[in-house]
Amino acid sequence: MTDGKKSKKQGVIRLREKGKVAVRGRIPAGVMTASQMAAVARIAEEFGNGEVALTARLNVEIPAVDRRDAEEVAERLREAGIEPGSTGATLRSVVACKGTVCRHGCCDTQGLARAIEERHGGCVLPRKLKIAVAGCPNNCARVQANDIGIMGRRFPAFRAGECNTCGACEKVCREGAVRVVDGEVFFSEEDCVGCGDCIAVCPTEAIGVAAEGLRFSVGGRSGRVVRAGVEAEEMVPVEAALEIVGRLLDYFRENAQPGERLGELMDRVGVEEVFAAAGMRPRDTG
Numbered sequence: 142m143t144d145g146k147k148s149k150k151q152g153v154i155r156l157r158e159k160g161k162v163a164v165r166g167r168i169p170a171g172v173m174t175a176s177q178m179a180a181v182a183r184i185a186e187e188f189g190n191g192e193v194a195l196t197a198r199l200n201v202e203i204p205a206v207d208r209r210d211a212e213e214v215a216e217r218l219r220e221a222g223i224e225p226g227s228t229g230a231t232l233r234s235v236v237a238c239k240g241t242v243c244r245h246g247c248c249d250t251q252g253l254a255r256a257i258e259e260r261h262g263g264c265v266l267p268r269k270l271k272i273a274v275a276g277c278p279n280n281c282a283r284v285q286a287n288d289i290g291i292m293g294r295r296f297p298a299f300r301a302g303e304c305n306t307c308g309a310c311e312k313v314c315r316e317g318a319v320r321v322v323d324g325e326v327f328f329s330e331e332d333c334v335g336c337g338d339c340i341a342v343c344p345t346e347a348i349g350v351a352a353e354g355l356r357f358s359v360g361g362r363s364g365r366v367v368r369a370g371v372e373a374e375e376m377v378p379v380e381a382a383l384e385i386v387g388r389l390l391d392y393f394r395e396n397a398q399p400g401e402r403l404g405e406l407m408d409r410v411g412v413e414e415v416f417a418a419a420g421m422r423p424r425d426t427g
Contacts, residue, residue: 151263152225153211156204163194163204164214166223169258170237170251171199173223180221188214198234198271200227226263232390233271235262240276240293247337247353248293248379250274250282257386264390267397271362272386278334285369288403289389290358294376295337298351299328310339310348354378357385357421360404360412368404371412374422385419392418 152165166181173181181201185193190205201223206214215225227234237254240246254274272289275282284290297310297319304326310319318332319339340348354376361370377385389403392415397406407415416423 151228151231152215154202154228158205160208161204162206162208162211163202164206164211164218164225165196165200165202165227166218167226167234167258167262168200168223169262170235170241170254172251173201177221177223181218181223184214184217184221188217196227198227198236200234224263230266230268231270232261232264232266233269234258236271236273236282236287238275238281240274243276244341245279245336245338246276246293247295247335248274248276248355250276250293253291253379253382256383260383261386261390264394266390266394268400268402270390270393270403278336283363285358285361285372286363286367287361287370288359289386290361290370291382292356292358293353294335294356295340295353296330296333296335296351297328297337297340298349299326300347300349303345303347305345305347307344309342309344313338313342352376355382357419359389359415359419359423360407362402362404370404371407371416372424373416374424377421385421388419389415 154163154165156163181193185191185203188206188210189203192204194202194204196202203214218225235254235257237250240248240250241252257272271287273282273284273287275284275292277293280292284292306321306324306326308321311321316332316334318329320327340350356376357373358370362368393403393406412423
């Protein structure tokens with residue numbers, strides 16, 4: 142796999158007021174240090190109107206910048222460790238929920254987002270492409286509305302001999318996949334969504350992990366045209382995620398027509414072909 146070229150001129154957005162722009166800085170996984178926040182505030186005071194905007198993809202924008210100062214603002218952001226970008230026909234900033242620290246998180250969402258950014262962030266593509274990572278089925282990152290969506294899943298294994306039938310698992314399960322009846326636990330694999338909450342809440346550790354990993358969805362988008370991504374049939378291990386993302390980006394770069402989104406490419410060549418290029422199978426929704 143060959144990484145795509147990175148666009149060097151990114152992050153400057155025209156505004157309504159003539160001669161004014163906003164300069165956007167990429168914030169990997171949506172997490173900044175306190176010193177970076179202070180630096181952004183100073184730059185906004187010096188070159189903008191003292192305001193800092195947050196984007197839907199967890200980046201920062203400094204509005205009301207004179208167009209002639211845009212490059213200097215970009216350089217000041219770089220000095221603070223913030224790369225300007227997430228604009229144009231590129232891989233946009235990877236969105237991650239707080240699954241890394243959230244009690245519901247089934248995977249290190251921020252770590253995965255940073256790894257994708259480090260390898261592929263800002264690479265030039267036929268059209269913009271968006272990736273989101275959610276730590277669990279609560280889906281705060283809305284992964285199915287992105288070109289590539291990644292969600293952490295964790296499925297339980299019940300060890301009946303160690304269960305004291307306290308009912309904690311039943312209370313925490315929103316889908317009703319776990320029931321405790323007459324001192325016996327009943328579990329429905331069909332109803333389980335893989336949130337892993339029953340595993341975490343069990344006071345006797347009678348619930349182990351049957352399977353865990355990441356489930357991809359491909360071809361989603363929001364905006365003027367809304368479509369849900371197609372889910373993969375299988376879960377994949379966390380360590381395979383970067384390779385799968387790379388295969389999808391390579392296929393998109395080599396096969397998409399100018400201006401074509403990943404979902405539109407799937408419509409043209411077939412869902413199965415795109416999934417095969419990534420080494421996955423689409424889930425049968427029929």
